[in-house]
Amino acid sequence: KNQVEQSPQSLIILEGKNCTLQCNYTVSPFSNLRWYKQDTGRGPVSLTIMTFSENTKSNGRYTATLDADTKQSSLHITASQLSDSASYICVVRANNLFFGTGTRLTVIP
Amino acid sequence: KAGVTQTPRYLIKTRGQQVTLSCSPISGHRSVSWYQQTPGQGLQFLFEYFSETQRNKGNFPGRFSGRQFSNSRSEMNVSTLELGDSALYLCASSLDSRWEQYFGPGTRLTVT
Numbered sequence: 001k002n003q004v005e006q007s008p009q010s011l012i013i014l015e016g017k018n019c020t021l022q023c024n025y026t027v028s029p030f031s032n033l034r035w036y037k038q039d040t041g042r043g044p045v046s047l048t049i050m051t052f053s054e055n056t057k058s059n060g061r062y063t064a065t066l067d068a069d070t071k072q073s074s075l076h077i078t079a080s081q082l083s084d085s086a087s088y089i090c091v092v093r094a095n096n097l098f099f100g101t102g103t104r105l106t107v108i109p
Numbered sequence: 110k111a112g113v114t115q116t117p118r119y120l121i122k123t124r125g126q127q128v129t130l131s132c133s134p135i136s137g138h139r140s141v142s143w144y145q146q147t148p149g150q151g152l153q154f155l156f157e158y159f160s161e162t163q164r165n166k167g168n169f170p171g172r173f174s175g176r177q178f179s180n181s182r183s184e185m186n187v188s189t190l191e192l193g194d195s196a197l198y199l200c201a202s203s204l205d206s207r208w209e210q211y212f213g214p215g216t217r218l219t220v221t
Contacts, residue, residue, distance in 0.1 A: 034209075043113070043199050043212030044152075089152065096165060097142075101151035 002027045004092050006100035013107055017080055021103045023073040023090030031093040035064050035075045038087045038102070047075070047088075080107045111136065113202050113213035121219045127188040130216045134181050134202030140164075141183040142210065143175060146197040155198075158183055159205070187218075195220045 004025045013019050025033070032051045036044035048057045048064040050073070057064050061078045077084055085107045090100040114133045122128050134141050142165075143155040154167040158177035175185040181202075187194055197217050201210035 036212075041197075041215075041217070043201075043214050045212070046209055049209065091152075097154060099152040099154075 002092075002094060002098050004090055004098045004100040006088075006090050006103050008103060009101070010104040011106070013080055013105070015080060015082055015107050015109050018076065018078050019080060019105065021075045021077075021088050021090075021105070023075070023100055025071050025073070025090070025092045025098070025100075027071075027092040027094045027098045029094055030068065030071075033064075033066055033073050033093070034091045035062070035073075036089040036091060038089060040086070044089055077105075080105075082107050082109065113200060113211050115198075115200050115213040115216050117216060118214065119217045119219075121221060122190050123221055124190055124192060126190050127186065128190060128218060129184055129186045130198055130200075130218075132183045132185075132200030132202075132213060134183070134200075135211055138202035138204055138211075139181055140203045140205050140208075141177055141181065142201045142203075143183070143185050144199045144201065145169070146199055146215070147195075152199070155185065190220045192220050194218065 007022045034049045035047045038044040047062050050066040063076045066073045087102040087104050089102045092098045116131045140159045142157040144152045146152045157165040161177045172188045177183045197215045199215045200213045203210045
């Protein structure tokens with residue numbers, strides 16, 4: 001069964017700290033994996049996209065990793081800011097798109 | 110370049126009514142996908158249209174329907190609304206389904 005699971009469901013961290021979000025998938029045939037950031041009441045915005053051959057990709061303070069063998073991805077946020085408070089959604093493309101339910105990150109001062 | 114626009118942004122309906130939501134994709138994008146997002150279920154795929162043809166369909170009842178016009182604008186319709194249809198409905202456009210999707214701000218539908 002094609003599934004995308006994210007952990008943790010929610011996370012609260014202090015401003016300036018780092019954090020890592022996890023995404024495990026059982027989707028096949030794998031095409032690519034995206035991380036999206038979704039602010040409350042807004043549509044998701046793409047942060048990174050990774051294909052089978054890529055194992056690390058950065059976008060500013062966001063760094064995504066992909067281990068295609070274990071079917072795991074992580075999103076690492078460095079030096080968190082209040083504006084990082086949002087939901088982070090992992091999406092895996094096979095023949096269709098499969099969405100994780102997201103991790104709700106709250107950054108507090 | 111203008112982004113994906115959705116109208117209306119907010120909508121309140123009562124059970125049994127029907128509703129039509131509109132999505133205007135980014136200029137040049139021919140693929141439009143619709144998603145339902147609820148706190149418990151996350152994003153769920155409704156359907157995708159490409160060049161006025163429905164190309165993919167998710168696992169939703171027939172009360173949910175859509176269409177795409179020749180200018181790539183898309184509408185989705187929900188008939189006989191139920192309380193469980195309360196959700197954020199997101200539209201995403203792309204050049205084609207294998208390219209990056211760009212999401213609109215969504216329409217928040219509340220069914221009372």
